């Protein structure tokens with residue numbers, strides 16, 4: 108017996124080989140920009156269209172939203188479905204031209220979008236690295252699977268938890284744009300952990316899930332709201348990391364306690380080891 112949440116996760120896994128297979132020929136930029144004003148690669152648009160079609164075909168899904176489209180798309184047939192899926196179809200897609208890792212990130216909400224973090228009922232990501240893996244958070248448990256070429260999943264860790272011993276960190280944004288308080292925090296972190304930053308949030312957070320540590324993209328002097336989007340990046344990655352025993356923050360409180368005003372709202376974002384998130388909040392509040 109499978110329910111809508113199983114079907115949503117299976118649909119994303121089954122779509123992963125198609126997204127991956129379509130990358131090589133889609134490293135060129137489209138003429139338009141996404142709703143956040145960023146250039147789109149043909150691969151962003153391709154992944155978004157595949158996921159929209161397939162997820163809106165899942166029984167129980169009434170709406171699909173993505174970083175690549177301005178408004179929520181509603182299902183024709185399942186208008187009263189309980190679940191709304193928010194997707195970043197290709198997180199870190201600027202890594203495509205340099206052939207570095209990137210991924211597909213999703214959150215399933217049981218309220219209309221844009222919804223509060225408390226409405227996330229499942230979340231996860233596909234990581235297109237040397238192999239394709241999928242991490243899914245549901246009911247307080249995180250599983251990691253390898254996604255085979257036919258879209259089937261082979262579980263490699265049925266209960267993924269953040270390692271107790273933190274090892275790595277990665278922080279985005281240009282250093283001169285950081286606040287003094289954040290820069291002082293980073294100086295302390297740098298003396299304790301080692302840098303791992305690749306420019307795709309999913310890949311960078313997966314390093315934290317694997318090795319322990321902390322990832323963040325802070326508010327910047329010229330962009331106090333930060334770069335990452337609450338609905339498409341903040342809520343899903345916070346739900347994954349918190350379900351794995353870690354913590355999340357917007358600098359002040361858990362990202363899952365945050366409610367977006369608009370679908371494409373951005374947020375400062377910090378996830379990882381609970382002690383490092385606590386220290387970050389203390390540093391930023393001082």
Ligand code: F6P
Nearest residue numbers: 198199200279280306307308309
């Ligand atoms: O979604 C935006 C994104 O690609 C994230 O995956 C990543 O963490 C960030 O931007 C990288 O930004 P920057 O190029 O400023 O390091």
